[in-house]
Amino acid sequence: MALLITSECISCGACLPECPNEAIFETRGDAEGKGYHVGEGQGEGDSIYVITHDRCTECVGHFDEPQCAAVCPVDNCCIADPAYPETTDVLLEKAKTLNPEKAIDPAKVWSGVRN
Secondary structure (H helix, E strand, O other), X not given: OOEEEOOOOOOOOOOHHHOOOOOEEOOHHHHHHOOOOXXXXXXXXXXXXXXXXXXXXXXXXXXXXXXXXXXXXXXOOEEEOOOOOOOHHHXXXXXXXXXXXXXXXXXXXXOOOOO
16 A cells, blocks of 8 residues: 655655655645646645655565655654555565666565555
8 A cells, every 4th residue: 555644744855865666746746747646635735745656665675664654753644545555465566667676675564564
């Protein structure tokens, strides 16, 4: 399942360089301008960072936990998006497709992935 950034976001930018899939954008308009889908109601007013589900793998295959949530100074700001449930296998395949030049480790899965 893709993650989403809640309205608690303070737009600090800590998450941007941490995403291995470049799934985080400063504004909804930035993401949509590049042809990516943003969940309904997310990033309203272009003042809250957004995660596009097209590119989010919840860091599966890359890290043991989502890096956006790990570096965010706001508790529970980066959470699972119930609108986009994906299994570990789907997330691993997406990671491979998005990052053909990177080694994807199937053991790198966090406990929040819904299978």
